[in-house]
Amino acid sequence: MTLWISVAAMVLAVALGAVLALARVYGPAPLSALALGYVELFRGTPLLLQLIVVYYGLPELGLKLSPMVAGWLALGLNYAAAEAENDRAGLLAVPRTQMDAARVLGLGRWQAIRHVVGPQALRVALPPVTNDFIALLKDSSLVSVVTVTELTKTYGTLAAATRAHLGLGLLVGAIYLLLGLPFARLSRFVERRLGEHLEVSR
Amino acid sequence: MSALVIEALGRRVGARRRLVLDGLSLRVEAGSVAVVLGPSGSGKSTLLRCLAGLEPFDAGRVALGTLEVPPGGQAALLGRVGMVFQSVELFPHLRVLENCTLASRLRGEAEPEREARTWLERLGLLDRWDAWPQSLSGGERQRVAIARALSCRPAALLWDEPTSALDPERKREVASHVAAVRDRGIPQVVVTHDAELSAALQASRYRLADGRLTPLPAGTG
Numbered sequence: 362m363t364l365w366i367s368v369a370a371m372v373l374a375v376a377l378g379a380v381l382a383l384a385r386v387y388g389p390a391p392l393s394a395l396a397l398g399y400v401e402l403f404r405g406t407p408l409l410l411q412l413i414v415v416y417y418g419l420p421e422l423g424l425k426l427s428p429m430v431a432g433w434l435a436l437g438l439n440y441a442a443a444e445a446e447n448d449r450a451g452l453l454a455v456p457r458t459q460m461d462a463a464r465v466l467g468l469g470r471w472q473a474i475r476h477v478v479g480p481q482a483l484r485v486a487l488p489p490v491t492n493d494f495i496a497l498l499k500d501s502s503l504v505s506v507v508t509v510t511e512l513t514k515t516y517g518t519l520a521a522a523t524r525a526h527l528g529l530g531l532l533v534g535a536i537y538l539l540l541g542l543p544f545a546r547l548s549r550f551v552e553r554r555l556g557e558h559l560e561v562s563r
Numbered sequence: 564m565s566a567l568v569i570e571a572l573g574r575r576v577g578a579r580r581r582l583v584l585d586g587l588s589l590r591v592e593a594g595s596v597a598v599v600l601g602p603s604g605s606g607k608s609t610l611l612r613c614l615a616g617l618e619p620f621d622a623g624r625v626a627l628g629t630l631e632v633p634p635g636g637q638a639a640l641l642g643r644v645g646m647v648f649q650s651v652e653l654f655p656h657l658r659v660l661e662n663c664t665l666a667s668r669l670r671g672e673a674e675p676e677r678e679a680r681t682w683l684e685r686l687g688l689l690d691r692w693d694a695w696p697q698s699l700s701g702g703e704r705q706r707v708a709i710a711r712a713l714s715c716r717p718a719a720l721l722w723d724e725p726t727s728a729l730d731p732e733r734k735r736e737v738a739s740h741v742a743a744v745r746d747r748g749i750p751q752v753v754v755t756h757d758a759e760l761s762a763a764l765q766a767s768r769y770r771l772a773d774g775r776l777t778p779l780p781a782g783t784g
Contacts, residue, residue, distance in 0.1 A: 458650055459652060461617055463665075465646045467641055468666060
């Protein structure tokens with residue numbers, strides 16, 4: 362449960378984050394402001410509050426979500442703000458003149474982003490994205506407040522029943538670590554592959 | 564190839580609308596070279612960016628063959644006017660040949676590599692086709708940038724301070740690259756404050772000051 366909801370939320374966060382970052386860096390002023398507003402709102406308020414609003418608050422507007430969907434949505438929307446900031450840092454790390462060079466060759470704005478600026482930005486944005494995934498994995502324990510039974514919730518129930526808080530706690534901690542480690546390894550591998558020829562900078 | 568014609572080009576920049584180009588006119592015939600000299604901040608870069616289609620101009624017109632560009636229509640110049648950047652600007656995530664073929668591939672050309680290979684060969688880089696830009700010397704990088712610009716078959720070519728990043732040995736080669744492009748009948752504008760390069764080029768020379776060009780007598784750099 363923990364892993365599923367985390368992966369699904371991260372997919373949403375990465376996709377929405379990329380859109381937000383593009384809107385902020387390349388969008389027209391109103392769109393850029395809107396994206397900034399989104400980031401400030403979701404970064405500046407507690408995830409727990411967002412979770413409760415999505416699950417218990419939205420039904421007041423007639424939108425009733427299942428606990429899983431509410432947890433997924435709140436985690437994804439919250440982390441999208443963080444991913445947007447990562448992607449934005451990546452986009453800004455690529456010199457503006459790279460965009461100019463691409464445009465002069467006849468590439469459209471979108472083509473230049475997709476084929477020239479984007480791939481270089483990705484390399485910068487990737488390490489913090491992995492960091493965030495591991496943070497999300499841990500934050501997914503918060504979805505227990507909307508009645509999703511994930512790892513930490515299961516631990517709480519089991520520990521209360523067996524009174525083995527310490528032993529089970531260590532075990533559950535180890536499970537979180539094991540869930541996160543493969544992604545950390547994967548990230549370092551991809552980073553190396555992307556960066557092979559970029560080590561010597563201009 | 565046809566001439567590059569610039570007529571009464573005007574450009575104001577910044578919040579204070581500072582006048583950078585003030586009715587600037589220039590005609591560069593097919594197969595000839597115009598050298599533009601002038602101190603930093605005289606508007607040389609602005610002129611090149613307007614001609615490349617990267618910046619709008621407020622008045623005048625640019626004509627290139629049948630293409631007529633009025634104020635605000637500068638985007639039509641993108642992909643038609645090549646530019647060799649001062650900072651070279653190779654794409655670091657693409658190999659040499661990919662740098663040169665990216666644009667033609669995206670345009671869906673039938674043989675995107677043909678022109679690129681021709682120019683890489685002419686510039687002595689064909690054996691480096693699969694190298695990463697970071698592994699090249701400064702002179703090689705610039706030659707890739709030249710090949711990349713020419714692979715798009717530009718109707719005109721602009722050079723922004725082409726010798727500034729090169730060691731003295733390599734500086735002399737730039738003049739021969741300009742000559743090779745001239746032989747193709749492509750009109751060229753070379754912006755520089757390198758007197759040695761200016762003297763080595765068979766070209767008309769101008770000084771950019773107060774937003775206008777003044778022809779310099781032959782023999783001065």
